[in-house]
Amino acid sequence: MSLDPVVLFFVFGLLAGLLKSELKLPPALYETLSIILLLAIGLHGGVELAEQASWQLLGQAAWVLGLGVALPLLAFAVLRGLGFDRVNAAAVAAHYGSVSAGTFAVVVAYMLAKGIEFESYMPLFVAILEIPAILVGILLAKGIARDTDWGELGREIFLGKSIMLLLGGLIIGAIAGKEAIKPLEPFYTSMFKPVLALFLLEMGLIASGQLGSLKQFGLRLLGFALLMPLFGALIGALLGRFMGLSLGGTAVLATLAASASYIAVPAALRLALPEANPSLSLTASLGITFPFNIIVGIPLYLMLAEQLMAWGL
Amino acid sequence: MDAHIRTLLTVICEAALEKKLVVDLEQLGAPGWTISDARGRGGRGVRSAGWDTEGNIRVEIICTRDIAERIAGHLQARYYANYAMVCYLAQVEVLRAEKF
Numbered sequence: 001m002s003l004d005p006v007v008l009f010f011v012f013g014l015l016a017g018l019l020k021s022e023l024k025l026p027p028a029l030y031e032t033l034s035i036i037l038l039l040a041i042g043l044h045g046g047v048e049l050a051e052q053a054s055w056q057l058l059g060q061a062a063w064v065l066g067l068g069v070a071l072p073l074l075a076f077a078v079l080r081g082l083g084f085d086r087v088n089a090a091a092v093a094a095h096y097g098s099v100s101a102g103t104f105a106v107v108v109a110y111m112l113a114k115g116i117e118f119e120s121y122m123p124l125f126v127a128i129l130e131i132p133a134i135l136v137g138i139l140l141a142k143g144i145a146r147d148t149d150w151g152e153l154g155r156e157i158f159l160g161k162s163i164m165l166l167l168g169g170l171i172i173g174a175i176a177g178k179e180a181i182k183p184l185e186p187f188y189t190s191m192f193k194p195v196l197a198l199f200l201l202e203m204g205l206i207a208s209g210q211l212g213s214l215k216q217f218g219l220r221l222l223g224f225a226l227l228m229p230l231f232g233a234l235i236g237a238l239l240g241r242f243m244g245l246s247l248g249g250t251a252v253l254a255t256l257a258a259s260a261s262y263i264a265v266p267a268a269l270r271l272a273l274p275e276a277n278p279s280l281s282l283t284a285s286l287g288i289t290f291p292f293n294i295i296v297g298i299p300l301y302l303m304l305a306e307q308l309m310a311w312g313l
Numbered sequence: 314m315d316a317h318i319r320t321l322l323t324v325i326c327e328a329a330l331e332k333k334l335v336v337d338l339e340q341l342g343a344p345g346w347t348i349s350d351a352r353g354r355g356g357r358g359v360r361s362a363g364w365d366t367e368g369n370i371r372v373e374i375i376c377t378r379d380i381a382e383r384i385a386g387h388l389q390a391r392y393y394a395n396y397a398m399v400c401y402l403a404q405v406e407v408l409r410a411e412k413f
Contacts, residue, residue: 267329270327270329271329271330271333274395274396275395
């Protein structure tokens with residue numbers, strides 16, 4: 001199994017960080033790269049969405065929404081079983097029910113490199129999956145408590161950076177259509193991989209910082225952060241088959257279900273659920289699950305999708 | 314030089330709190346404030362500012378002793394339990410008393 005060069009950038013960042021190298025990218029660059037990636041993903045999805053909008057897609061979107069509710073519930077049950085207290089279990093579950101756009105970008109690059117087609121409206125599913133887990137997580141932690149400021153929380157969730165960029169890109173792409181978007185195409189064609197490579201270099205550096213705090217939490221968290229993506233991927237892949245997605249689409253949905261958020265959810269939960277320990281969730285999602293998914297997981301999920309199809313599912 | 318005594322309240326806390334804090338300051342009658350990004354280390358470990366949720370901010374407010382104490386009391390009651398936050402008061406001299 002040969003690693004995609006963009007993933008090697010991640011490994012490079014990880015090693016540089018672990019060796020305590022002086023290498024550091026300016027924070028503004030990371031911001032810029034993630035903005036470009038999210039817009040690119042949105043734009044590409046929007047262009048395709050305009051061509052393929054259908055009632056069937058609406059049904060699929062509803063199933064994906066259901067997935068976004070089911071995953072945090074499952075994660076919560078597993079975490080409680082592992083002995084985590086209720087609030088922290090709910091917070092970590094919210095991260096694992098939601099998605100990572102960075103992981104999505106890597107799976108897109110992987111599919112393109114392998115020449116495997118997938119439903120190009122997938123970015124819509126990224127946006128859909130990002131939200132419900134946060135709400136489920138908060139409800140799991142404290143029920144419908146009065147002191148939750150739902151208005152403020154709603155703003156934080158729906159107007160958060162990643163959702164805005166994804167939806168903005170989707171809508172611009174859908175309005176513009178294939179012809180008009182041509183001059184902007186480099187966003188998701190020739191520019192995509194170089195930007196992703198730099199983004200992953202920074203992610204490697206950040207992930208290495210998170211690994212340091214793993215000692216504090218021990219094997220339970222490590223076990224969860226490695227097993228939960230596998231569970232998630234299986235459920236995502238089965239749903240993909242059920243929805244009649246292509247091979248690529250099934251693998252991408254499995255990857256989405258396997259991924260854990262590290263941007264939108266931590267920001268929202270820090271305000272909505274301050275009792276939860278933020279570094280517990282971030283260590284798991286950023287320090288373990290993200291590296292696992294992009295290095296080992298994605299090829300594995302593609303094999304899973306192939307296997308399911310071979311069994312005629 | 315005609316100097317007047319005022320209180321400088323400095324708050325160092327998680328960047329995630331910025332929006333909430335600004336609303337609080339407005340309500341509690343702070344005449345003005347200055348916010349800057351910060352990083353460092355304290356009771357809750359290293360705050361490296363390497364990640365969105367890991368950054369700190371430093372808020373500086375120059376006001377009367379009364380208001381400074383009211384703000385500090387509010388912060389302690391509302392945020393100390395669950396957030397990384399410290400605040401301290403100091404006496405400073407200002408030139409234009411009416412501004413603070």
